[in-house]
Amino acid sequence: MTQQTVLFERRGKVALLTLNRPEKLNALNYATNDRLLHLMDEIEADDGIGAVILPGAGRAFSAGGDIHEFAQSVREGVDVAVREFVRRGQAMTSRLEAFPKPVIAAVNGIAYGGGCEITESVHLAIASERAVFAKPEINIGIPPTFGGTQRLPRLAGRKRALEYLLTGDSFTPERAREIAIVNSVVAHDDLMDAAFDLAARILRHSPLASARILTAVTRGLNATIGEGLQIESEQFARMAATSDIHEGLDAWIGRRPPVYAGS
Numbered sequence: 001m002t003q004q005t006v007l008f009e010r011r012g013k014v015a016l017l018t019l020n021r022p023e024k025l026n027a028l029n030y031a032t033n034d035r036l037l038h039l040m041d042e043i044e045a046d047d048g049i050g051a052v053i054l055p056g057a058g059r060a061f062s063a064g065g066d067i068h069e070f071a072q073s074v075r076e077g078v079d080v081a082v083r084e085f086v087r088r089g090q091a092m093t094s095r096l097e098a099f100p101k102p103v104i105a106a107v108n109g110i111a112y113g114g115g116c117e118i119t120e121s122v123h124l125a126i127a128s129e130r131a132v133f134a135k136p137e138i139n140i141g142i143p144p145t146f147g148g149t150q151r152l153p154r155l156a157g158r159k160r161a162l163e164y165l166l167t168g169d170s171f172t173p174e175r176a177r178e179i180a181i182v183n184s185v186v187a188h189d190d191l192m193d194a195a196f197d198l199a200a201r202i203l204r205h206s207p208l209a210s211a212r213i214l215t216a217v218t219r220g221l222n223a224t225i226g227e228g229l230q231i232e233s234e235q236f237a238r239m240a241a242t243s244d245i246h247e248g249l250d251a252w253i254g255r256r257p258p259v260y261a262g263s
Helices: 030-045 067-075 078-098 114-121 136-140 148-156 158-167 173-178 188-203 207-220 225-240 243-253
Strands: 006-011 014-019 051-054 060-062 103-107 110-112 124-128 132-134 184-186
Touching (some): 006 030, 014 030, 030 078, 051 188, 060 114, 067 078, 103 188, 114 148, 124 188, 136 158, 225 243
Parallel strands (some): 051 103, 103 124, 110 132, 124 184
Antiparallel strands (some): 006 014
16 A cells, blocks of 8 residues: 555644655655645635644654655756746645645654745744754755745845855754744644644634635735735725624623634
């Protein structure tokens, strides 16, 4: 039986997607990228799932792109390499970034290259004390290709990002928190509990409101303040047409916990 490159498990309203190539440090081969995109499509269509948690199997989160597979694409020519490797990886991280349900990376170990780029792209991230990060693409003579040259400067600032992009040096989870790649660092044995606790704190609220916030923030980051305020207004208008807004207001006025229908 062929090993699934990404495992799917449903725990209540949370989808647990585990990168599952532990013998390869969860290197992101084409099959892993494609399966992750397929599962994200299924999760988006499932109204019973409200959040996603993404860890890695074994001792790594992800060591990055599968270099052996990538090298074969390079041998076949620039067009093939761009189509099979770059566009595929960018599609995956862009999908995670714009996903309408909260995605939480649970970074349990090595997060190099594409693994770091996944962490940069998701909405929220918690790192184990054993995690280690790097942007090592320069060591094989390429720039990052899954969005790392664009997202890391936006998160960390230009100079701090360039230090890691140009040196390939690794850095600690505490440093990753300082430069806004992860939200928090926890004891290794507490990582999954912390991720599920964060998901639970989000899921007590209206899933529609969460989706509107995610859309407003994701779209607004690349807009002027005026354009961003218009996006914010549009997202409020979409929310104002739902029953959840009335439930939230009635519950607050009535001093009771809200019960959201997601409609």
